[in-house]
Amino acid sequence: MDERFAWDPALETGVEQVDRQHRRLFKLASTLSSCSLDENCDEDTVTDAIYGLTEYVTEHFADEETLMEQASYPGLGPHRSRHEQLTADTMRYVARFFNGERVAAEELSEFLADWLAAHIERDDKAFAVWLRER
Template identity: 30%
Template sequence: MAIEWRKNFATNDPHIDEQHQQIFRFANKLETIAQQADVDTREVDHLLSFLETYIQNHFRYEEACMLKRRCPVAQKNRSEHVAFKAFLTRNVEAYRHNGYSQQWAQQLFEKLENWLSNHICRVDVKLRDHPEKTTASSSAANR
């Protein structure tokens, strides 16, 4: 079943929320692929390449936001990102070594779906409590 973006996943950072939604869309493409009997492995290659790059960039941005906003779960966030990148790397290597299988794709989707919803709901949403400080309020105080 496709993973759906829900309002309770929102971090109130439009850039991060859009990135999360994009990752969900690509996770759902993986699910669609896993349901097909005949798969074009170039599509799988493209999807994995995208996920590796996109997640790397997303994690970097999100971690910087958490540090900048002094979010108390910043280190936990980073640790979970490191573990997830290792998980994804292992799965990509397994695919490259063993080739595509429907079972591999289904398991990867299930783990990805689980991790995304659990991580976002437990960790990323903490950004809501630590909004970015605007310079408008600080410049008004200086007048």
């Protein structure tokens, strides 16, 4: 596995559902990266990997926002905005891929792994601390 996509235990938030989904997101990003770089991996497999990752990102964001809503987290609005921005950025990579740029799949996996690590450190951990303090 490429180290860029290795799960770092330092990213644990202490919220098991969130951490489990984060680990899965990194694994899906790794799968997409590996497949996009493998010349033996056909276009349908890369497409399936892109769909799998983008669908799970959407599912994760919805689950995370629901958790925040249930807890009446005051930072939900800005957090949701960051999720929406990532979704828009992700769709730009997906569009590039479907316009014939196979390299966009590798770039998408790198972008998501980097973005997620920063988002977890800054935003998700802030929510986890707030939740524990309640």
